[in-house]
Amino acid sequence: MRWSSLLIPTLREDPAEAEAVSHRLMIRSGLVRQLAAGIYCYLPLGHRILDKINTIIREEMNRIGGQEITLPAIHPAELWQQTGRWAEIGEEMFRLKDRGRRDMCLGMTHEEIIAWLAAKEIRSYRELPQIWYQIQVKFRDEARPKSGVLRTREFLMKDSYSLDVDEEGLRQSYALHKEAYGRIFERCGLTFYVVESDPGMMGGAGSHEFMAPSPAGEDEVALCGSCGYAANIELAASRPALPTFPSWSSLEEIPTPGARTIEEVSTFLQIDPRLTLKTLMVMTGDGPLLCLLRGDQQLHERKVQHLVGPFRPAHRDEVKEFTGVEVGFLGPLNLELPLLADEALAEGVYVAGANREGTHLRGVVPGKHVRARYADIHRVQAGEACVKCGGLVTVEPVIEVGNIFQLGTRYSTALKAVYLDERGQERPIVMGSYGIGPARIAAAAIEQSHDRDGAIWPSSIAPFQIHLVTVNVKDAAMRSLGEELYRSLAAAHVEMLYDDRDERPGVKFKDADLLGIPYRVTVGSRAIKDGQVEIRNRRTKADSMVPVADTVPHIQALLSRTDGK
RNA sequence: CGGGGCGUAGCGCAGCCUGGUAGCGCACUUGGUUCGGGACCAAGGGGUCGCCGGUUCAAAUCCGGCCGCCCCGACCA
Numbered sequence: 001m002r003w004s005s006l007l008i009p010t011l012r013e014d015p016a017e018a019e020a021v022s023h024r025l026m027i028r029s030g031l032v033r034q035l036a037a038g039i040y041c042y043l044p045l046g047h048r049i050l051d052k053i054n055t056i057i058r059e060e061m062n063r064i065g066g067q068e069i070t071l072p073a074i075h076p077a078e079l080w081q082q083t084g085r086w087a088e089i090g091e092e093m094f095r096l097k098d099r100g101r102r103d104m105c106l107g108m109t110h111e112e113i114i115a116w117l118a119a120k121e122i123r124s125y126r127e128l129p130q131i132w133y134q135i136q137v138k139f140r141d142e143a144r145p146k147s148g149v150l151r152t153r154e155f156l157m158k159d160s161y162s163l164d165v166d167e168e169g170l171r172q173s174y175a176l177h178k179e180a181y182g183r184i185f186e187r188c189g190l191t192f193y194v195v196e197s198d199p200g201m202m203g204g205a206g207s208h209e210f211m212a213p214s215p216a217g218e219d220e221v222a223l224c225g226s227c228g229y230a231a232n233i234e235l236a237a238s239r240p241a242l243p244t245f246p247s248w249s250s251l252e253e254i255p256t257p258g259a260r261t262i263e264e265v266s267t268f269l270q271i272d273p274r275l276t277l278k279t280l281m282v283m284t285g286d287g288p289l290l291c292l293l294r295g296d297q298q299l300h301e302r303k304v305q306h307l308v309g310p311f312r313p314a315h316r317d318e319v320k321e322f323t324g325v326e327v328g329f330l331g332p333l334n335l336e337l338p339l340l341a342d343e344a345l346a347e348g349v350y351v352a353g354a355n356r357e358g359t360h361l362r363g364v365v366p367g368k369h370v371r372a373r374y375a376d377i378h379r380v381q382a383g384e385a386c387v388k389c390g391g392l393v394t395v396e397p398v399i400e401v402g403n404i405f406q407l408g409t410r411y412s413t414a415l416k417a418v419y420l421d422e423r424g425q426e427r428p429i430v431m432g433s434y435g436i437g438p439a440r441i442a443a444a445a446i447e448q449s450h451d452r453d454g455a456i457w458p459s460s461i462a463p464f465q466i467h468l469v470t471v472n473v474k475d476a477a478m479r480s481l482g483e484e485l486y487r488s489l490a491a492a493h494v495e496m497l498y499d500d501r502d503e504r505p506g507v508k509f510k511d512a513d514l515l516g517i518p519y520r521v522t523v524g525s526r527a528i529k530d531g532q533v534e535i536r537n538r539r540t541k542a543d544s545m546v547p548v549a550d551t552v553p554h555i556q557a558l559l560s561r562t563d564g565k
Numbered sequence: 566c567g568g569g570g571c572g573u574a575g576c577g578c579a580g581c582c583u584g585g586u587a588g589c590g591c592a593c594u595u596g597g598u599u600c601g602g603g604a605c606c607a608a609g610g611g612g613u614c615g616c617c618g619g620u621u622c623a624a625a626u627c628c629g630g631c632c633g634c635c636c637c638g639a640c641c642a
Contacts, residue, residue: 011577012577013591037635146635403642471601506604508601508603513602526601
C-alpha cells in the first residue's frame with residue numbers, strides 16, 4: 001500500500017503524556033490516538049497489528065476446537081444479579097439504565113452470558129464438551145488507566161469458555177488452552193512465562209497467567225532458576241534465608257530513643273535488620289490484629305486477606321488506643337490482641353518493640369514468648385529460597401498477556417446451566433474461562449523489541465513485511481524504478497508499505513526505523529547507477545545489495561525463511 | 566480514592582512570580598533552491614490561553630470553584 005494514501009501520522013517528538021516505551025512508540029509511529037483516559041483509537045497501522053494478532057489467536061483457538069461467536073456488550077443486570085457479581089463488583093463496572101429504567105451494564109467479561117446461553121441450549125452430555133470464544137470489546141472503569149494500551153477502560157479481549165461434563169473434562173479443556181496459549185504467544189514472538197496465579201474473584205480451582213517480562217509491567221512474578229517454579233507475586237511463596245542468630249539468652253529491655261523504623265533501630269543497635277521483628281497493626285472485621293514480620297520483610301496484604309478477610313492498616317491513633325503505645329515501639333509481648341506471625345519467625349531470636357516509648361526488647365524468641373498463629377504473610381523478595389527446591393528465587397516485573405481459570409460450577413449453578421448425564425441425572429456444566437489481551441500483546445512486543453529509533457516488530461505481527469522506500473520521487477528514473485518494484489512485489493503478494501511520499505530521504509529513513517517493519521528496501525542512486533537495491537534488516541541494521549532483477553525472489557526467500565516468527 | 570504535576574496554535578514548549586501588544590521550534594499552505602539519515606530562503610494561514618465565576622480601568626497572568634490529562638500509591642475478574 002502507498003504511504004501517500006494512508007493515515008500514518010508519525011510524530012517527530014515524544015508526546016508529553018507518554019511514559020512507557022510502548023506507549024511512546026505506539027503514539028509516535030501513528031498506531032493509536034487517545035480519546036480519553038484509557039480509551040484509544042486504533043489507526044490503520046495499529047489496526048493491522050491487532051488483526052495479525054487476532055488471526056494467530058483464531059487459528060490456534062480453532063485448532064483446539066474453539067468456535068467463534070459474538071456476544072453482546074450490553075447486558076441486563078438480572079444475569080449479573082443472579083451470580084451475585086452485580087453487588088460484588090463496585091465502581092469498576094460501567095452501569096447504565098435503558099429508556100425503561102431497567103438496569104444494564106457494559107460487559108467486563110462474559111461468564112454470565114455464556115452460562116445463560118449454555119442454560120438455554122445445552123441439554124445433554126452428548127452435546128459436551130464445547131469451547132466458545134469471541135474477540136470482543138470489554139469495559140472496565142479502571143480506577144487508574146495507565147501506560148497507554150496496557151491498562152485501559154475499553155479494550156479488546158479474546159475470551160473463551162469451556163463447557164464440560166465434569167472436572168476431568170475441565171482439566172482437559174484447560175490443558176488444551178494452556179498449550180494453545182503457549183503457541184499463540186510463541187507465534188507472536190513474545191518472551192513469556194507461565195505462572196501460577198490467584199483465581200481472585202473469578203472463583204474456582206486452578207489458574208495460570210501468561211506473563212511477558214517488561215519493566216513496564218504492572219505485575220510481578222517470582223521465578224526459581226533451578227526447578228522452574230513460577231508464580232505471581234500475589235501468591236508466590238519463598239523461604240527467606242535465616243541470619244546467624246546471636247546468643248541472646250534472656251529478654252532484655254534496651255533503650256532505643258527515637259529509633260522507630262526498622263532501619264533506625266538496626267542502625268542504632270548495629271545489628272542486621274533480619275534480627276529485628278516488626279509488629280504491624282491492622283483493622284479486620286473482628287477488630288485489631290497484630291501482624292508480625294521479620295524486619296526486612298514486607299507484609300503481603302493479599303495473603304493476609306485470604307486468612308482474615310478484608311482489613312486495612314490501623315491509623316496511628318488506633319494503635320495508641322488499643323495498645324497504649326506509639327507507633328514505632330509496638331511489640332508482640334504482653335498485649336491482649338490476636339497475633340498473626342510470618343512463618344519465617346518460627347525460628348530465631350529477635351529485637352522487637354517493648355511497647356514502651358524509646359525502648360525495644362532484645363532476645364524475643366517468638367516460638368517461646370509469643371502465642372501467635374503462624375502463616376506465610378510475607379512478600380517474596382529476590383534472593384530468597386524456592387519453597388519447592390531451595391533454589392534462588394528472582395522477582396521480575398511482567399505484563400499479563402493471558403490468563404486461564406478453572407471456574408467450576410459457580411456460574412452454571414447460579415444460572416442453571418445444567419445437562420442430563422448418561423443416567424438421566426441433572427448436573428451443572430463445569431466451566432473454564434480463558435482470556436487474552438491482543439493490545440497487550442502488541443504493547444509487550446514493543447516493550448520487548450525496540451531500540452532508540454523505534455519499534456522492531458516480530459514479522460508475524462508486523463503491520464507490513466516490507467517497507468519499500470524510494471529515496472527521491474522527483475527523480476524520474478528512481479521513481480519509475482520504485483513503481484516497477486512496487487508493482488512486481490505486489491504481484492508476488494508481498495505485504496508491503498510503499499513510501500512514495502515526496503519527502504527528503506532522512507525523513508523517510510527515520511520514519512521507517514520508527515515503524516519497525518522487518519525489512520526496508522531502498523531504491524536510491526545506487527539502484528540507478530549500479531542496478532542494485534539495498535535491503536536492510538531492521539533488527540540487525542545489516543544491509544545487503546541485491547540486483548534489481550533478483551529483488552522479488554530474494555525477498556520471497558527472505559520472508560519464507562522468517563515465516564511464522 | 567489519597568499524594569504530586571500539568572492544561573497557551575496540530576505536536577513540543579516559553580510567557581504567569583512582578584496584570585496592559587499572545588510568542589518560539591516543529592508541522593501546515595504558496596513560490597524557489599535542495600535531495601541517502603528529521604534541508605534552506607522568502608511569503609503566509611492557524612490560538613474564545615481547559616471551563617465558570619470573582620478582583621481590577623484592564624486577567625493567559627491574581628483569587629475561588631469545577632473539568633480534563635499524566636505520574637506515584639490504593640484498587641484491579
